[in-house]
Amino acid sequence: MVMEIKLKHVSADYRVGPMRSPLILNNVDLQIKTGSLTAVVGHTGSGKSSLLKTMNGLLMPKEGNVYIGPYEINQKINKKELKKIRQVVGMVFQFPESQLFAETVEKDICFGPLNFGVSLSEAKKIASEVIELVGLDQSILSKSPHALSGGQKRRVAIAGILAMKPDILVLDEPGAGLDPEGKKEIMNLILRQNEEFNITTILVTHDMEDLARYMKDVIVMDKGKIVYHDSVRKLFENPKLVSDWNLDFPEARKLQLKIEQEFQIRFPSIALTEEELANSLIEVGLI
Secondary structure (H helix, E strand, O other), X not given: OOOOEEEEEEEEEEEEOOEEEEEEEEEEEEEEOOOOEEEEEOOOOOOHHHHHHHOOOOOOOOEEEEEEOOEEEOOOOOHHHHHHHHHHEEEEOOOHHHHOOOOOHHHHHHHHHHHOOOOHHHHHHHHHHHHHHOOOXXXXXXXOHHHOXXXXXXXXXXXXXXXXXXXXXXXXOOOOOOOHHHHHHHHHHHHHHHHXXXXXXXXXXXXXXXXXXXXXXXXXXXXXXXXEEEEHHHHHHOHHHHHHOOOOOOHHHHHHHHHXXXXXXXXXXXXXXXXXXXXXXXXXXXX
């Protein structure tokens, strides 16, 4: 299904009880194509998580409109339409394993489909399918989610979202708190879902290594505005942009810039990973 995301002149305030952050999103225009793989980066308070929340109606626009395929999110939207959108847009929060609550993994995964009107037998069938999609054994379905490792819990939480068969997947820091191997497994899982099922994927990250290795496009946010939306490679080609927005380079790119400066040479292409850097060093005759 074509599920392009569009934001037109979207502004939003963020409220938690009496606390209010005005214009956490400030006149945002954005278009994300179906099947794309996009990261959202920026310093704390720039509006990254808020941008994701507008995409499934958790944060309503104060001004402007959000379009999710044929659906429109604005202040006049009714609960029925909002429920449809939340089935289309699966959202994985930061540390989603903290939201696991059921007695078994199977019951936890079944909760979403049952909430959207699927029969119990069909929900169990879906749970059986998605647990394999996230690389876990069927035997885990009968276990308590609280008895699992951190990486397994994260996979179960993602399985619960995939069980609702979303066309769009938004994730807030999916690798947060995991060890390097666990983070690698989760990022590869997300990449695989995007490639195999054409799920439009948007994720917030602060990790420039993950950005460089896994992501195709990147949105940079600053003070509630989108200041850059283009390919990851083009961003890291431009040291001034990276500096202006207080971002960092992946380690391979840092080392490349240092070598270029020290030896007064220019590599034929930018290196975003260790593998690309090794190939570039061979090309310029340094190894």
